[in-house]
Amino acid sequence: MNQHAPIQHDPSTHDLIQIRPKDLAGRFPDRPFPTRHSLSGHSLLTLPSLAELARALPRDQVEYSAGDLAPNQRPEDVKMLNLSPDEVVRRIETANAWMVLKRVESDPAYSALVNDALLSVARQRGFATLEEAGFHDIQGFIFVSSANAVTPFHFDAEENFFVQIRGDKFFHIFDNADRALVSEEELEISPAKHRNLAYREEFEERAEVYAMKEGDGMFVPYLWPHWVRTGSSWSISMAITWKSPQVSRNNTLLTANAMLRSMGYPQAAPGSRPVLDAVKVAGLRTARAVVEPLRRSERMRRALRGLVFGRKANYYYNEDKAA
Numbered sequence: 340m341n342q343h344a345p346i347q348h349d350p351s352t353h354d355l356i357q358i359r360p361k362d363l364a365g366r367f368p369d370r371p372f373p374t375r376h377s378l379s380g381h382s383l384l385t386l387p388s389l390a391e392l393a394r395a396l397p398r399d400q401v402e403y404s405a406g407d408l409a410p411n412q413r414p415e416d417v418k419m420l421n422l423s424p425d426e427v428v429r430r431i432e433t434a435n436a437w438m439v440l441k442r443v444e445s446d447p448a449y450s451a452l453v454n455d456a457l458l459s460v461a462r463q464r465g466f467a468t469l470e471e472a473g474f475h476d477i478q479g480f481i482f483v484s485s486a487n488a489v490t491p492f493h494f495d496a497e498e499n500f501f502v503q504i505r506g507d508k509f510f511h512i513f514d515n516a517d518r519a520l521v522s523e524e525e526l527e528i529s530p531a532k533h534r535n536l537a538y539r540e541e542f543e544e545r546a547e548v549y550a551m552k553e554g555d556g557m558f559v560p561y562l563w564p565h566w567v568r569t570g571s572s573w574s575i576s577m578a579i580t581w582k583s584p585q586v587s588r589n590n591t592l593l594t595a596n597a598m599l600r601s602m603g604y605p606q607a608a609p610g611s612r613p614v615l616d617a618v619k620v621a622g623l624r625t626a627r628a629v630v631e632p633l634r635r636s637e638r639m640r641r642a643l644r645g646l647v648f649g650r651k652a653n654y655y656y657n658e659d660k661a662a
């Protein structure tokens with residue numbers, strides 16, 4: 340295990356996310372690195388604002404459960420909480436809960452916040468706009484968790500700047516090139532799969548651990564597996580994510596491969612058969628364009644997920660288990 344020391348804040352900067360030039364030059368976007376940020380104390384990131392957001396977001400953008408999970412948590416054993424989303428936020432100090440508010444940029448105020456934060460990164464990279472910097476499909480995910488809550492081992496199919504707003508967090512991240520940890524099949528993307536990956540104790544010696552306090556942050560590269568735990572007090576964090584055109588294309592390919600595998604046709608890893616990769620990407624993009632207009636309502640999204648990927652694809656609806 341390789342522990343990272345936090346870096347110092349540069350008081351001369353007005354950037355919302357602050358990155359050392361040597362990390363931008365030497366590590367972005369392939370390897371993680373520590374950052375600082377100035378988002379703690381922002382009025383949108385306080386418990387009253389987040390309770391209101393949790394109440395207002397469509398139900399499929401809010402996921403929560405008990406917080407005392409293990410890095411190798413079996414999804415079927417996750418305990419659900421019999422509280423409404425806004426109650427979980429208001430009682431986070433004592434609720435022993437873990438919550439994520441997804442796609443918070445669907446609210447215009449949060450959209451402005453995540454865009455401003457990424458624009459500060461774009462400028463440090465020498466670009467005037469988000470578009471020029473290749474920051475597309477920008478999304479924000481806010482985590483509200485009780486003390487000692489664990490986010491089990493998983494990867495995210497996007498790049499992100501993770502910012503610690505309140506409390507302490509320990510982010511254990513692992514090299515994505517290490518197939519001994521996560522297999523090619525596990526890297527394929529399907530809503531039918533639970534996010535949690537198989538994790539074994541012996542993985543830990545390969546972890547890089549970022550110990551973050553309020554004001555600290557880090558860069559999380561595309562598909563790098565990680566598990567996260569909160570320190571001894573409740574915590575608020577935010578992942579500010581985007582997808583470059585290359586990431587979007589690779590995600591489409593990983594989704595096509597998962598669908599083909601589920602029909603009994605396992606596929607070669609992305610990149611090993613480039614022409615076939617291109618055919619699969621084009622095919623799935625066409626199919627999605629047909630279905631997209633149907634996805635505007637939450638009921639239709641839920642029905643479509645169930646139809647294409649099976650009942651498990653709607654696992655984060657709490658009502659079955661909480662009852």
Ligand SMILES: [Fe+2]
Pocket residue numbers: 493494495565
């Ligand atoms: Fe994550």
